[in-house]
Amino acid sequence: MENQSVCEHIKKINELKLPKELVCEECIKSGSEWVHLRTCQTCGVTLCCDESPNTHMTKHNHRTHHPVIISAEPGENWLWCYEDEVFAEYE
Numbered sequence: 362m363e364n365q366s367v368c369e370h371i372k373k374i375n376e377l378k379l380p381k382e383l384v385c386e387e388c389i390k391s392g393s394e395w396v397h398l399r400t401c402q403t404c405g406v407t408l409c410c411d412e413s414p415n416t417h418m419t420k421h422n423h424r425t426h427h428p429v430i431i432s433a434e435p436g437e438n439w440l441w442c443y444e445d446e447v448f449a450e451y452e
Contacts, residue, residue, distance in 0.1 A: 368445035370428040378405040380433040385409040387417040397434055403427035
């Protein structure tokens with residue numbers, strides 16, 4: 362990781378879990394639409410962001426307490442830790 366002030370949750374990630382498909386797994390079930398996608402680095406689920414109507418990834422975090430996500434958007438290389446509110450970019 363480029364950012365030297367990353368939290369312990371982000372430091373523990375050795376290999377990124379990438380999205381299996383570029384869809385929100387929960388929005389697909391309900392026929393909803395999403396804006397951007399995020400992938401949980403604990404379980405690998407890909408869900409929609411807070412700009413999306415259903416905010417599925419934040420709901421997933423509240424339910425599971427899985428701390429770190431990555432952007433699943435092509436060309437975006439960053440992680441976010443919900444617990445520590447830390448953002449980090451990667452190459």
